[in-house]
Amino acid sequence: MTSRGGTYTLLLELQHPTSIDVGALGEIAFEHRWYAYTGSALGPGGFARVDRHREVAAGEREVRHWHVDYLLGHPNTTIDTVWISPGADSECAIAANLPGEPIPGFGSSDCDCHAHLVGTDERERLAGALNDRHARNPSNHEV
Numbered sequence: 596m597t598s599r600g601g602t603y604t605l606l607l608e609l610q611h612p613t614s615i616d617v618g619a620l621g622e623i624a625f626e627h628r629w630y631a632y633t634g635s636a637l638g639p640g641g642f643a644r645v646d647r648h649r650e651v652a653a654g655e656r657e658v659r660h661w662h663v664d665y666l667l668g669h670p671n672t673t674i675d676t677v678w679i680s681p682g683a684d685s686e687c688a689i690a691a692n693l694p695g696e697p698i699p700g701f702g703s704s705d706c707d708c709h710a711h712l713v714g715t716d717e718r719e720r721l722a723g724a725l726n727d728r729h730a731r732n733p734s735n736h737e738v
């Protein structure tokens with residue numbers, strides 16, 4: 596196991612309009628859209644956190660710790676693409692002003708950002724912005 600992590604963004608597809616109880620944020624009515632969640636994996640284990648997110652999305656892990664776990668854990672949600680920036684502590688910079696509608700407070704309990712999750716109907720525009728901001732992309736493989 597490596598301790599080298601960095602910053603990552605998950606591009607998620609929500610298949611239907613879905614209301615999801617997001618822990619302390621309460622119930623959020625998500626539209627049928629693409630969502631980009633940006634987080635950092637700088638602690639022990641590094642990008643193993645991304646694998647953990649995949650396990651939650653696959654229904655293999657029941658723990659709900661971060662806001663995104665509630666979204667990932669819903670059967671209507673799938674992980675489309677993962678971008679990573681190894682060694683970068685740039686979660687807030689990457690999440691800022693992405694082309695989409697912020698979900699207030701989502702993923703940003705520990706910083707001053709409006710949100711670390713945005714939703715949009717325009718997948719290509721969002722993916723293009725993520726291509727520009729991340730060092731390595733896109734990857735659907737082991738990171």
Ligand SMILES: [Zn+2]
Nearest residue numbers: 687703706708
């Ligand atoms: Zn932030």
